[in-house]
Amino acid sequence: MSAKAGRVPKGRTSEKSAAAPEINPKATKFKLRLAYSPIHRWGIYAEELIPKGRKIIEYTGERISRKETKRRFEAREENYLFTLNSYWTLDGAVGGSGAEYINHCCEPNCFSQIVNEHILYKAKRDIQPGEELTIDYRFDKDVETVICKCGAAGCRGTINLKE
Numbered sequence: 587m588s589a590k591a592g593r594v595p596k597g598r599t600s601e602k603s604a605a606a607p608e609i610n611p612k613a614t615k616f617k618l619r620l621a622y623s624p625i626h627r628w629g630i631y632a633e634e635l636i637p638k639g640r641k642i643i644e645y646t647g648e649r650i651s652r653k654e655t656k657r658r659f660e661a662r663e664e665n666y667l668f669t670l671n672s673y674w675t676l677d678g679a680v681g682g683s684g685a686e687y688i689n690h691c692c693e694p695n696c697f698s699q700i701v702n703e704h705i706l707y708k709a710k711r712d713i714q715p716g717e718e719l720t721i722d723y724r725f726d727k728d729v730e731t732v733i734c735k736c737g738a739a740g741c742r743g744t745i746n747l748k749e
């Protein structure tokens with residue numbers, strides 16, 4: 587898997603922080619809750635048991651080109667960009683389902699799967715009520731290094747992959 591998921595924290599402000607974040611109820615079949623996260627700003631929490639392998643939520647957003655992705659990445663303090671393929675990126679800041687608030691963790695309980703150009707977040711294991719949903723953003727080692735503070739025993743120290 588080579589997808590680079592999620593937000594790129596570069597500062598404290600973002601275009602999106604002004605609006606109250608929310609989860610699109612049509613994007614998920616599970617009861618989820620948005621709340622402050624010890625990992626980073628907002629996070630998403632399970633409010634019921636999510637069995638291993640089940641689809642939790644689709645990552646949605648505006649479909650933008652490589653060139654536009656680069657422009658937004660450089661223009662904003664905080665981004666919600668998910669690389670769909672070698673050309674398209676989804677910008678969760680525009681039309682995001684709420685999945686863009688799922689934080690990075692080096693030992694996550696979710697994984698992403700791209701099916702017919704849809705980005706699906708699924709449960710990597712059984713997720714208990716009250717657990718924060720996390721996914722490995724797998725930032726490329728060649729982009730700006732982002733220090734990881736996920737707190738997992740196996741934290742690799744950066745959100746970027748080592749190789």
Ligand SMILES: [Zn+2]
Nearest residue numbers: 692734736741
């Ligand atoms: Zn980590």
